[in-house]
Amino acid sequence: MAQVSSISNEQSSTAKSIILKISRYNPEHDESSQFMEFNVKYEKWTTVLEAILDVKKHFDHSVAVRYSCRQATCGSCGMIINGKPRLACFTKISELDSNVVTVEPMNNFPVIRDLAVKFEKLFDSHQKIKPYLIRDDTELVSDEKEFLQTPEEVEQYIQFANCIKCGLCNSACPTMATDSSFVGPQALAQAYRYVADSRDKGKDSRLKIIDDSHGIWRCHFAGSCSQVCPKGVDPAMGIQLLRGYMLGFRS
Amino acid sequence: MPQDEHKEGVGGMINPTRYGIERVAYLLMRLSGLGLLAYFVAHIYETSNILRGQVGWNEFLELTQTTEGHIFLAIVIAMCVFHTVNGIRVMLGHGGVGVGKPARPDYPYDPASQNYRHKIGIYSSIVLAAVATMYGLAVMFGE
Missing domain, CATH: 3.10.20.30 (Beta-grasp domain)
Structure with missing residues (x-):
């Protein structure tokens, strides 16, 4: 050809x-x-x-x-x-x-x-980690106030909110190369994005989803995901910070 | 019919050429881990020779006194030192230690998690493994 x-x-x-x-x-x-x-x-x-x-x-x-x-x-x-x-x-x-x-x-x-x-699996994994704020109340009710955040609280997650779901990180990941069930660096970084958000109350349910043999424990910190990210999201950092929290290294 | 997932496979997983020293460390960590596992099994077999009595034990130990035996043990030293030192780096990283702090990224978006501390850790692992191997070779071949 x-x-x-x-x-x-x-x-x-x-x-x-x-x-x-x-x-x-x-x-x-x-x-x-x-x-x-x-x-x-x-x-x-x-x-x-x-x-x-x-x-x-x-x-x-x-x-x-x-x-x-x-x-x-x-x-x-x-x-x-x-x-x-x-x-x-x-x-x-x-x-x-x-x-x-x-x-x-x-x-x-x-x-x-x-x-x-095809991006179906990427989007499915993304959806699986509940990529939205989870809480009982809502700011849409007229009596409620906005969920205010300090600049320091925004800094904790704003980097990870830059994800455009292009899939480059999943393509570079050595675990994704062999494990069809791995949730992938994109979804794990987004799990951190919501866990680190001071407005979110769904941390426990999200951590249960990624605390799996094909979840966060499959990441071996090769860092290739962060090297190819075109938006500076640094998924490897988010995954390690999230794992540090799960291991009790961080509060 | 199952859909072809277009996976890179083992060949892509072990390719160390595209993503810098971190991916080289990833490969060496896996190779040294598998090598040490094989050595562990062989070591159990080796020590089981004591059941053959002193003569059998001494016969087997003579294998390690050959040139090939010395080279084999030198490789074990290299794997052991690299796996230990790099393993400490990776364990700290897995705990979120030394991977940087979240911040608004600026172009050209150098990832904070791939910082100089981890690079120093990787190069130190390689250098220490090389030094320990050379020392081991000097001791074994210097007898």
């Missing part, structure tokens, strides 16, 4: 070019994935997503890729770029420092087609 295609005389003279290798795979009729190669021109600011869209526009419109916001906010365009999980919209080709850019679907997620993967 490998082929090399290129555009001639369409880009400005300052543009350089790279070989973009895109993994092509349709689970409905392909035995295994194969790479297609495209010669793509790029500028200093060109992102990998723009290069893929360039391929779709000029060479092969059938390349399957999920994207939306193009500004690292929606978490749709996660993929393996030159061997590491990254957001395609947040990765400039010039930063990769390579003449060949390889894009593959994220590991540890079922492939829908080409670069698009």
